[in-house]
Amino acid sequence: xxxxxQSPRYKITETGRQVTLMCHQTWSHSYxxxxxxxxxxxxxxxxxxxxxxxxxxxxxxxxxxxxxxKTENFPLTLESATRSQTSVYFCASSAGFGSPLxxxxxxxLTVT
Amino acid sequence: GExxxxxxxxxxxxxxxxxxxxxxxxDSASNYFPxxxxxxxxxxxxxxxxxxxxxxxxxxxxxxxxxxxxKHFSLHITETQPEDSAVYxxxxxxxxxxxxxxxxxxxxxxxxxxx
Numbered sequence: 517x518x519x520x521x522q523s524p525r526y527k528i529t530e531t532g533r534q535v536t537l538m539c540h541q542t543w544s545h546s547y548x549x550x551x552x553x554x555x556x557x558x559x560x561x562x563x564x565x566x567x568x569x570x571x572x573x574x575x576x577x578x579x580x581x582x583x584x585x586k587t588e589n590f591p592l593t594l595e596s597a598t599r600s601q602t603s604v605y606f607c608a609s610s611a612g613f614g615s616p617l618x619x620x621x622x623x624x625l626t627v628t
Numbered sequence: 629g630e631x632x633x634x635x636x637x638x639x640x641x642x643x644x645x646x647x648x649x650x651x652x653x654x655d656s657a658s659n660y661f662p663x664x665x666x667x668x669x670x671x672x673x674x675x676x677x678x679x680x681x682x683x684x685x686x687x688x689x690x691x692x693x694x695x696x697x698x699k700h701f702s703l704h705i706t707e708t709q710p711e712d713s714a715v716y717x718x719x720x721x722x723x724x725x726x727x728x729x730x731x732x733x734x735x736x737x738x739x740x741x742x743x
Contacts (some may be wrong), residue, residue: 529738549730558634558717559672560737574730606671614660614679614723619671 519543522620523608534562537592537623539607547610547616548590549574550582553604560608565590582612597627630655632720634734638699641708643656649737651718652700655729658720661694661701662731678704679723708741715739721742 520541529535543546546558550562561574563582571582579601581593594601631654641647653661662677676702678685678692685692690710694701701720705712715736722729 556735560731561730564730579649612723613721613728613730615660616674616677617664617672621671 520607520609520618520620522595522605522623524593524623525621526624526626528626531572531598535597535625537594537605537607538623539590539592539620541588541590541609541618543609543611543618544587545609545618547585547612547615548584549608549610550580550590550592551575551606551608552601553606554603560606562592575586581597594625597625599627601625602627603623630720630732632659632727632732632734633719635731635736636720637735638738638739638740640742643708643710644707647705647708647712647739647741649703649716649718649739650700651696651702651720651734654699655720656696656699657722658729660721660723660731661691661692662715662719663703664733666717666736668714672717673725677679681719696709703743706733708739710741710743713739713741 525539549564551559564569565584605623608617610617634651661678664672665675666672677715689703717736718734719731
């Protein structure tokens with residue numbers, strides 16, 4: 517689905533550094549989501565947004581910050597990266613709850 | 629909140645065999661149940677979904693069944709092919725008319741289809 521893009525695809529950072537993962541969608545979907553994927557845990561929701569300037573916590577929000585000033589963008593910031601945040605991060609969008617999720621290609625983040 | 633259990637965690641079959649993956653959910657108000665396929669190194673992609681007003685849905689070689697009373701749903705893949713090898717995730721959520729909720733995913737099933 518070319519309508520949702522994430523950047524960067526790969527990122528290596530050091531413990532304590534701030535890092536921002538970008539997500540952009542062109543479908544004008546109201547809802548956007550950030551998931552992390554770890555072996556043995558499946559996909560866990562970090563934060564989601566129902567519209568511009570509306571965000572809410574998911575299952576594992578600690579250590580993350582999000583913003584949504586524009587409908588098409590939903591950046592995820594790790595304010596002070598820790599090794600436990602090493603993971604694959606997926607951004608997704610949908611027309612609403614009860615509608616299919618469309619995932620981006622993911623960002624593989626390594627915190628050393 | 630919702631809790632989704634998925635079994636088995638790994639499944640190995642021979643090409644041409646059928647594969648069944650089962651999920652149970654805890655929230656009786658959940659009414660939307662999608663299945664995602666994730667190939668190695670790729671994004672999860674929706675392969676089929678079902679809503680609680682139907683008991684079964686088919687799309688070529690894949691089908692999903694839903695038992696609302698027992699709160700479980702299953703993915704059936706017939707005539708498996710090597711390209712079906714992937715991780716499959718089930719999920720559940722409340723949609724419209726049921727009080728919205730975000731999708732809760734199962735932990736995934738790694739399906740390996742041997743030629």
